[in-house]
Amino acid sequence: MNTATHYDVAIIGAGMAGLAAGIRLAHFGKRVCIFERHNAVGGLNSFYSISGRKYDVGLHAMTNWVPPGTKGTPLGKLLRQLRIDRDEFALHPQKRSRIAFGPGGETSLTFTNDFAVLEAEVAQKFPAQIDGFRRLVVLVKSYDDVSLDAVPESARAVVRRHLCDPLLEDMLFCPVMYYGSATEHDMEFGQFVIMFKALFLEGFARPVEGVRLVLRVLLAKFRQAGGERRMKCGVRQIVSESGRADRLVLDDGTEEWLLSSDVGLYADLEAITYDFATLPSGTELYLELIVVDFGGNTDSVSGVVTVP
Amino acid sequence: MTKDACKKIVLDIIADIAPDEDLSNIKPDVRLRDQMQLDSMDFLDIVMELRKQHGIEVPEADYIHLASLDSCAEYLTPKFEALGK
Numbered sequence: 001m002n003t004a005t006h007y008d009v010a011i012i013g014a015g016m017a018g019l020a021a022g023i024r025l026a027h028f029g030k031r032v033c034i035f036e037r038h039n040a041v042g043g044l045n046s047f048y049s050i051s052g053r054k055y056d057v058g059l060h061a062m063t064n065w066v067p068p069g070t071k072g073t074p075l076g077k078l079l080r081q082l083r084i085d086r087d088e089f090a091l092h093p094q095k096r097s098r099i100a101f102g103p104g105g106e107t108s109l110t111f112t113n114d115f116a117v118l119e120a121e122v123a124q125k126f127p128a129q130i131d132g133f134r135r136l137v138v139l140v141k142s143y144d145d146v147s148l149d150a151v152p153e154s155a156r157a158v159v160r161r162h163l164c165d166p167l168l169e170d171m172l173f174c175p176v177m178y179y180g181s182a183t184e185h186d187m188e189f190g191q192f193v194i195m196f197k198a199l200f201l202e203g204f205a206r207p208v209e210g211v212r213l214v215l216r217v218l219l220a221k222f223r224q225a226g227g228e229r230r231m232k233c234g235v236r237q238i239v240s241e242s243g244r245a246d247r248l249v250l251d252d253g254t255e256e257w258l259l260s261s262d263v264g265l266y267a268d269l270e271a272i273t274y275d276f277a278t279l280p281s282g283t284e285l286y287l288e289l290i291v292v293d294f295g296g297n298t299d300s301v302s303g304v305v306t307v308p
Numbered sequence: 309m310t311k312d313a314c315k316k317i318v319l320d321i322i323a324d325i326a327p328d329e330d331l332s333n334i335k336p337d338v339r340l341r342d343q344m345q346l347d348s349m350d351f352l353d354i355v356m357e358l359r360k361q362h363g364i365e366v367p368e369a370d371y372i373h374l375a376s377l378d379s380c381a382e383y384l385t386p387k388f389e390a391l392g393k
C-alpha cells in the first residue's frame with residue numbers, strides 16, 4: 001500500500017520565505033505542506049540559548065519600520081497580506097544607528113528613523129555634497145522600484161551623478177549593500193532604491209523578544225490557515241513527469257505526491273461519476289481511495305492510471 | 309438579497325483584510341482604490357473571501373466589476389440570489 005499523501009503545493013524549507021508563502025497559499029485554500037530538514041523553523045533567522053541566555057541568529061533588526069497608520073509602504077502590505085495585526089509584533093523602533101569609517105571610526109554618520117537626522121549629518125560632515133545628496137533623495141523617492149521593465153543600471157553610476165566624494169558614497173552604500181546586494185561593490189539601482197527607502201527613509205525596529213516572536217506568529221498563522229508542516233523531513237529530489245513537478249523524494253527515501261492538476265475528487269460512492277475537464281491522452285492521473293468508517297478507521301489504496 | 313446587504317458583505321470582507329482602513333465614509337459610487345490603499349493583492353483577497361465565505365466565484369475577467377461598492381452590488385447581488393441567498 002502506498003501511504004504517500006498528496007498536496008497542491010509543497011514548500012521546501014520553513015524559513016521566513018517558506019512560512020510566508022505557505023500562509024498565503026493556505027489562505028487561498030490550497031492544501032500546502034512545508035518540508036523542513038532541520039528540527040526548528042526559521043532557517044537563517046533563528047535562535048538558540050546557552051545557559052539560559054537567549055541569542056538570535058539572523059534577523060536582529062526588521063527594516064521598513066514606519067509609524068502606525070502610514071499607508072502604502074511594504075510593512076503595512078506585508079502585515080495585511082499575512083493577516084498579522086501590528087500589535088502582535090509589538091515593534092520597538094530603533095534609537096539610533098551609526099556608520100563609522102576610518103581606522104578609529106573618525107568619520108561617522110548617525111541615522112535614526114527620522115530621516116532629517118541623516119540629512120543634517122550629511123550637511124554637517126560633507127557640506128559640499130549636501131545639494132547632490134538632496135537631489136539623490138528626490139530621485140530615490142520618485143523612482144518606480146518595482147517596475148518590471150526598468151532597464152538595470154549600476155547604482156554606483158547613478159549615485160556618482162549626484163555625489164563626488166567617494167567616502168560619502170561608500171558610507172551610504174555600506175549598510176544598503178549589507179542588507180541587499182548580490183553583487184560585489186555594486187548593486188542594481190532599483191534594488192538600491194528599495195534598500196535606501198527601507199533603511200534610511202523608513203527605518204529599523206524589532207520586537208523586544210526578537211526573532212522568536214516573529215516565528216511564533218508566522219507559525220500560528222500558518223497553522224490557523226490550515227497549513228501542514230513536516231519537520232526533520234528534508235527533500236532529496238523533486239521528480240517531474242512531463243514537465244511538471246509531481247513527486248518529492250524525501251531524505252529517508254519515501255515519496256510524497258503533489259497534485260499535478262487542479263482537479264480534486266470527492267466522490268460519493270452512490271454516484272461515483274467523474275467530471276474532469278478534458279485531459280490530454282497520456283496524462284497520468286494519481287488516484288487514491290480512502291475509506292473512512294463510522295468509527296474513524298481508515299484504509300486507502302492508490303495508484304496511477306494513464307489517460308488512454 | 310438587497311443591494312445594500314450585498315454592499316455590507318463586501319465592506320465586512322474589506323474590514324477583515326484591511327483592518328487598518330477607516331471604512332466609515334466610503335462612497336459607494338467612487339472606486340474603492342481611490343478611497344483607500346487597496347492594491348491588486350488586496351483585490352485577490354476580496355475574491356478569495358467571497359469564495360471561502362459565500363461560495364461565490366469571480367472569474368478574473370470580471371474583477372473590473374469589483375471597482376466600487378455600487379458596481380460590486382450590481383454584479384454580486386444576482387450571484388447571491390442564484391445561490392438562494
Ligand SMILES: Cc1cc2nc3c(=O)[nH]c(=O)nc-3n(C[C@H](O)[C@H](O)[C@H](O)COP(=O)(O)OP(=O)(O)OC[C@H]3O[C@@H](n4cnc5c(N)ncnc54)[C@H](O)[C@@H]3O)c2cc1C
Nearest residue numbers: 013014015016017036037043044045058059060061234235
Ligand atoms: C548573520 C545574519 C544576520 C542577518 N541579519 C538580518 C537582519 O538583521 N534583518 C533581516 O531582515 N535579515 C537578516 N539576515 C538575512 C535573513 O536571515 C535571510 O534573508 C532570511 O533568513 C532568508 O529567508 P529564507 O526563508 O529565504 O531562507 P532560509 O532562512 O535560508 O531558510 C531556508 C530553509 O530551508 C531549509 N532547507 C534547505 N534545503 C532543504 C531541503 N532540501 N529539504 C528541506 N528543507 C531544506 C533550511 O533548513 C532552512 O530552514 C541575516 C542573515 C544572517 C546570516
